[in-house]
Amino acid sequence: MNLIKLFILMVPFYLFLTGCYDKTELEYQAYVVALGVDKGEGDNTFKFTYQIANPETGTAIGGGSSNEPASEIITVEGNDFLTATTTANASVSKKMTLDHTKVLVVSEEVARSDNFLGLMQTASRTTQIRRQVQIIVSKENARDFIKDNKPQLETRPHKYYQLMLERSTETGIVPESDIHRFFQLTEGDADLFLAMYTTATVEKTKNNGTEDEYKAGEIPKKGGNPAEFMGSAVFKEGKMIDVLDGQNTRLALIMDNTLEIDDLLSTYQDPVKEDYKIAGDFSKKSPTKVKIDYRKDVKTTIDVTVPFSFEVLAIPSLVPYSQDEKLREKLKASIEKSLEKKANKLIEKAQKEYGSDPFYWSLYIRNEFASIPDYEKADWNKKIWPNAEVNVDFQMSRLEFGKMVNDSQLNEVRD
Amino acid sequence: MKPDKTLKTREMFAIVALFIGVKLSDTTATLYSQKVQNGFWLSVVVSLIIALPSFFILLHLLKLFKDKNLVELLEILLGKFIGKVVGFTIFLTSFGLLVLDSRNYVEEVKLLYFPESPTTSLYFIFIIVCILTAKRGLESIGSTSWIVLPFIKISMFLLAFLILKEIVWLRIFPIFGNGLDVVLTEGINKASIFSEFILLTIAYTSFRDTKFFRRGSYIGSSVVSLELVFFFLLYALVFDYNSIEKVAYPYHEVTQYVNLGNFFTNVETFFMVFWLSAAFLRFIIYLYLVAMVFGAVFNIKEHESLLLPLGLLTVSSGLLVENTVINELVYREKLLMYSTPLYVLLPYLLWIIKRLRRDLK
Numbered sequence: 069m070n071l072i073k074l075f076i077l078m079v080p081f082y083l084f085l086t087g088c089y090d091k092t093e094l095e096y097q098a099y100v101v102a103l104g105v106d107k108g109e110g111d112n113t114f115k116f117t118y119q120i121a122n123p124e125t126g127t128a129i130g131g132g133s134s135n136e137p138a139s140e141i142i143t144v145e146g147n148d149f150l151t152a153t154t155t156a157n158a159s160v161s162k163k164m165t166l167d168h169t170k171v172l173v174v175s176e177e178v179a180r181s182d183n184f185l186g187l188m189q190t191a192s193r194t195t196q197i198r199r200q201v202q203i204i205v206s207k208e209n210a211r212d213f214i215k216d217n218k219p220q221l222e223t224r225p226h227k228y229y230q231l232m233l234e235r236s237t238e239t240g241i242v243p244e245s246d247i248h249r250f251f252q253l254t255e256g257d258a259d260l261f262l263a264m265y266t267t268a269t270v271e272k273t274k275n276n277g278t279e280d281e282y283k284a285g286e287i288p289k290k291g292g293n294p295a296e297f298m299g300s301a302v303f304k305e306g307k308m309i310d311v312l313d314g315q316n317t318r319l320a321l322i323m324d325n326t327l328e329i330d331d332l333l334s335t336y337q338d339p340v341k342e343d344y345k346i347a348g349d350f351s352k353k354s355p356t357k358v359k360i361d362y363r364k365d366v367k368t369t370i371d372v373t374v375p376f377s378f379e380v381l382a383i384p385s386l387v388p389y390s391q392d393e394k395l396r397e398k399l400k401a402s403i404e405k406s407l408e409k410k411a412n413k414l415i416e417k418a419q420k421e422y423g424s425d426p427f428y429w430s431l432y433i434r435n436e437f438a439s440i441p442d443y444e445k446a447d448w449n450k451k452i453w454p455n456a457e458v459n460v461d462f463q464m465s466r467l468e469f470g471k472m473v474n475d476s477q478l479n480e481v482r483d
Numbered sequence: 484m485k486p487d488k489t490l491k492t493r494e495m496f497a498i499v500a501l502f503i504g505v506k507l508s509d510t511t512a513t514l515y516s517q518k519v520q521n522g523f524w525l526s527v528v529v530s531l532i533i534a535l536p537s538f539f540i541l542l543h544l545l546k547l548f549k550d551k552n553l554v555e556l557l558e559i560l561l562g563k564f565i566g567k568v569v570g571f572t573i574f575l576t577s578f579g580l581l582v583l584d585s586r587n588y589v590e591e592v593k594l595l596y597f598p599e600s601p602t603t604s605l606y607f608i609f610i611i612v613c614i615l616t617a618k619r620g621l622e623s624i625g626s627t628s629w630i631v632l633p634f635i636k637i638s639m640f641l642l643a644f645l646i647l648k649e650i651v652w653l654r655i656f657p658i659f660g661n662g663l664d665v666v667l668t669e670g671i672n673k674a675s676i677f678s679e680f681i682l683l684t685i686a687y688t689s690f691r692d693t694k695f696f697r698r699g700s701y702i703g704s705s706v707v708s709l710e711l712v713f714f715f716l717l718y719a720l721v722f723d724y725n726s727i728e729k730v731a732y733p734y735h736e737v738t739q740y741v742n743l744g745n746f747f748t749n750v751e752t753f754f755m756v757f758w759l760s761a762a763f764l765r766f767i768i769y770l771y772l773v774a775m776v777f778g779a780v781f782n783i784k785e786h787e788s789l790l791l792p793l794g795l796l797t798v799s800s801g802l803l804v805e806n807t808v809i810n811e812l813v814y815r816e817k818l819l820m821y822s823t824p825l826y827v828l829l830p831y832l833l834w835i836i837k838r839l840r841r842d843l844k
Contacts, residue, residue, distance in 0.1 A: 089600035167749060192729075195595055198749075199740045230745065248649075248740060255725035326651050434656035439665075440520055440724055443657050 098162035104210030148190040166196040185306030199248035205301035207267035216268035217295040240329035241314040258430035258448035262300040280314035339402035344385035377466035494625030495699020507714040508734035521724035522660020524715035529670025534677035554779035586801035638757035645741040650720035678826035
């Protein structure tokens with residue numbers, strides 16, 4: 069009897085089993101991996117491009133359907149990210165989900181327009197677009213970039229973006245630029261935000277550059293995927309104002325303590341035989357020291373010390389730096405000087421041209437103020453930064469020579 | 484000693500840690516940050532400095548009178564009638580806060596995890612679970628809290644650990660946010676966020692020995708205070724001053740931001756499970772205590788039978804508010820502001836009366 073009662077009592081609970089309003093099967097969802105934004109036909113509309121991943125590519129279970137492409141690309145006109153997905157559903161059979169979006173590709177045209185900040189606000193309101201989505205600025209239309217970007221080895225788009233972004237931010241040729249950081253810097257109303265700069269159409273290459281003195285689209289290369297990630301788009305107050313090349317991006321990242329850069333291989337002029345270059349691995353083990361001496365109505369001085377160590381990787385000139393104390397000193401001084409020269413040039417540009425800094429240095433002046441109104445009145449962008457005296461000092465703490473003691477001597481080999 | 488009661492220090496600690504501790508993951512942070520911006524963690528310190536001594540004084544008084552709960556204490560010190568009136572006022576404000584706060588939690592769950600489900604059904608399911616569990620009595624609530632506490636705290640601290648690499652310490656400056664005066668006034672106005680400490684004392688006599696209640700309260704309140712300040716500081720460091728006031732649910736925003744390495748992305752559902760159980764327990768405790776106050780004021784011995792009507796009343800009044808922004812920033816803020824004097828000053832008042840009475844005698 070009790071059992072029957074219990075059973076009858078439990079019947080209503082079956083209703084709960086069917087009642088999940090939010091139940092969606094994996095099969096019924098279309099995962100958008102890359103989102104593109106271009107200028108639309110109207111004044112305040114945009115063209116949204118969705119790259120939808122095909123989960124069957126590259127997996128063992130996809131055996132039968134190997135003819136399907138890795139992704140589907142669709143562009144629709146719309147007002148914001150979410151409503152445009154409904155329009156896109158006119159031809160996409162599944163529910164479009166932005167939860168797994170990795171990148172937001174913005175065409176340079178949109179990034180330079182006043183509408184960009186408003187567009188980004190719509191992105192932050194929805195829970196679907198995450199704060200870790202990376203903002204990428206493409207030289208051409210975002211649709212063209214997404215369409216032309218055809219990685220040959222990593223065909224699954226989500227893996228491609230994940231690996232590509234991870235590696236290129238490690239080398240520092242592009243900055244890490246997620247939505248979260250965009251808002252921190254833009255709403256903080258000081259400092260410049262750097263976003264990855266990219267292109268998939270190579271127009272004219274630059275032939276006299278060294279390894280990182282390029283912007284995307286200038287690298288002389290043959291073969292491979294046409295898409296290049298190089299340099300950064302500079303945003304001031306939510307609007308793009310300029311493009312920095314890979315080298316300046318790296319410098320900005322070195323001097324900014326909030327971003328990391330792991331792998332910085334680059335070449336420097338050989339101080340003895342000036343036709344040659346010395347290659348080395350620059351590494352920054354301790355944070356950049358930024359000391360700001362701020363006094364009201366007096367010129368602010370900013371003293372920056374960048375401690376770094378340097379490992380020599382190649383000396384094509386075969387000058388015996390490792391053996392000779394004097395030569396070592398000379399090399400050390402020359403590298404420090406060359407870095408300081410480049411840094412000073414970038415700082416001067418930031419002060420005169422941008423009127424703000426790409427290094428997030430406004431952080432170091434904040435402790436001078438007790439409250440936000442005081443801090444905002446002092447005005448970093450307009451008053452403090454452009455007039456400040458900035459002294460940059462690169463200090464090499466260690467110079468290492470890898471696993472070779474000395475190079476072979478040219479005259480001995482060829483006698 | 485009451486051998487038939489099982490509640491001890493650790494259950495009390497767990498109840499305090501969940502009942503008050505969940506505040507670090509709801510909209511309380513948003514409420515503070517609206518005016519103070521990145522100095523809002525200091526406002527919490529101010530609130531705690533104001534709210535905790537009242538609680539401790541009340542504990543001291545309860546110790547003197549032995550075996551009396553909050554309402555009985557009020558009746559002894561203020562006289563039967565005034566005592567009941569004050570007790571009823573406490574019931575009204577706590578119930579009001581329960582209604583507004585539960586709506587908040589339901590909206591939070593809906594917005595983040597169940598966008599298609601209607602608020603009404605979510606709210607009903609939420610409260611029904613709370614009623615059914617609360618009906619099991621304070622003993623079960625206490626031991627359930629103790630069982631789930633480690634999981635909830637570990638998940639929260641895992642989150643704190645994962646977000647550590649995203650924080651920028653210098654964002655702590657300007658230290659006072661929008662100014663020292665704002666920090667202080669906001670801290671004082673919102674002290675009643677911690678009024679729940681006072682509400683807890685209605686359960687004073689439900690423990691095996693009242694000393695367990697006191698010990699649990701002291702340990703619980705100090706741990707919870709540290710935890711709240713730590714997390715609020717973390718939010719300030721992650722979001723910085725102009726963004727923090729715009730973020731409605733900082734805890735969930737953080738869970739969406741972090742990854743467990745490259746492989747485990749979109750891990751917010753993992754944190755949601757623990758957060759949800761914490762939220763359930765918070766409202767189970769809340770509902771139970773409110774029912775206890777009501778029972779004590781109107782001399783209803785079977786206060787557990789009040790859970791159902793009070794719970795359903797919570798849903799129907801919670802649904803009256805139009806949307807969560809109004810709910811949080813208008814009604815909850817106003818109610819908190821007006822009830823602060825009641826909760827902060829009442830224990831002092833009682834203490835003074837106690838002194839006067841002894842002197843008179």
